[in-house]
Amino acid sequence: MSTVGDAVAALERAYPPELAESWDAVGLVCGDPAEVVDTVLVCVDPVESTVEEAVELGAQLVVAHHPLLLKGVHGVGADTQKGRLVHRMIRSGVALFCAHTNADSADPGVSDALAAALGLTVTGPLDPKADGRTGIGRVGELAEGEPFSAFVERVAAALPATAWGVRAAGDPGRSVRRVAVSGGAGDSYLGAATAAGVDVFVTADLRHHPAAEHLARPGAPALVDVAHWASEWPWCEQAASVLRSALGGTVGVVVSTRRTDPWTAQVAGAVSRTGRSTG
Known part of the structure; x- marks a missing residue:
């Protein structure tokens, strides 16, 4: 027993x-x-x-x-x-x-599980603790590079579906091989993802201003934003x-497979004749 x-x-x-x-x-x-x-x-x-x-x-x-x-x-x-x-x-x-x-910080931990779901081979923490082994987030690599558009589809297929869905920001044709992930809210690690030299950063709960400011910086990795629960x-x-x-x-x-993400519906905004969203 x-x-x-x-x-x-x-x-x-x-x-x-x-x-x-x-x-x-x-x-x-x-x-x-x-x-x-x-x-x-x-x-x-x-x-x-x-x-x-x-x-x-x-x-x-x-x-x-x-x-x-x-x-x-x-x-x-x-x-x-x-x-x-x-x-x-x-x-x-x-x-x-x-x-x-x-x-989150353990080895293996939350971000290792997320990395494995995406088919990444982990090379180390995104924000390491003093031992260099544990810490928040993970950096990893795909077996082969692929276009950012295909990588976004990979993320969507690997994680449970939510009303939040998968949002992405970046050139669809950008080549992706080196990836940073952080399960849960990760916009405080945008700088760490840039410093790690990755092609894309996958996390959750990205906010408008931090994401926009990140993307405006030269050499910034593309972003994939998923639901917190799903990540x-x-x-x-x-x-x-x-x-x-x-x-x-x-x-x-x-x-448990019960979806406890708090968002239950998504309605796309209508597009006016000016091309601006009215939603």
């Missing part, structure tokens, strides 16, 4: 808590380390739909990337959104473990593999 504590130990070996940023909230959120586990659900977001999925599965542990209680709280009353989730999990015998920026979802299978390997087949590990 395996316990919650056994699962936590395996996950913390893979994603050491000391790699987490100082502001982050990682580790066991609720649950008894001594409780026996036979089913685990791995997801990006600990939200109502994934907690419901865990209860439906009879899971005793949810492993999530995003923290449930990132900001300080003074209580978890069941009359609050997050409090209701905590109460639901405790009443259902479901523990919650979160690996966030420690999973981190490949990590779920990586974390599931950690548990399957460490716990010797004593637990069933399920990767």
Whole structure:
């Protein structure tokens, strides 16, 4: 038999808590380390739909990337959104473990999973820590170069579909071989991507002004912007593999396929006779 504590130990070996940023909230959120586990659900977001999925599965542990209680709280009353989730999990015998920026920086971590999904061979971190091995983002290479337009199609095919879709900025005919990726919000690493000399940077949550200013600089890599949830979802299978390997087949590990991206629809703006979007 395996316990919650056994699962936590395996996950913390893979994603050491000391790699987490100082502001982050990682580790066991609720649950008894001594409780026996036979089913685990791995997801990006600990939200109502994934907690419901865990209860439906009879899971005793949810492993999530995003923290449930990132900001300080003074209580978890069941009359609050997050409090209701905590109460639901405790009443259902479901523990919650979160690996966030420690999973981002670990080797392998979130961006390694994203790089693998895109068919990249990783050569190192985009923003390395002192050891040169761990850190945020990854730089990698395709086996062969391809046009930027084909690479954008590669990204769209590799990640789960979302209403956000895949947005791209760059010359469609530009040759792409060397690629930087950063799962989650990555516009603070635009400078690092340029310094790395990559052809394209794949990340999420790019904002108008930082992206526009980046693209105006000589030699700047092209950009591919995907939904935050989609960029981190490949990590779920990586974390599931950690548990399957460490716990010797004593637990069933399920990767959630429920889309927890908050955006649910996209409507293209109409184009007026002047050619300007009216949407």
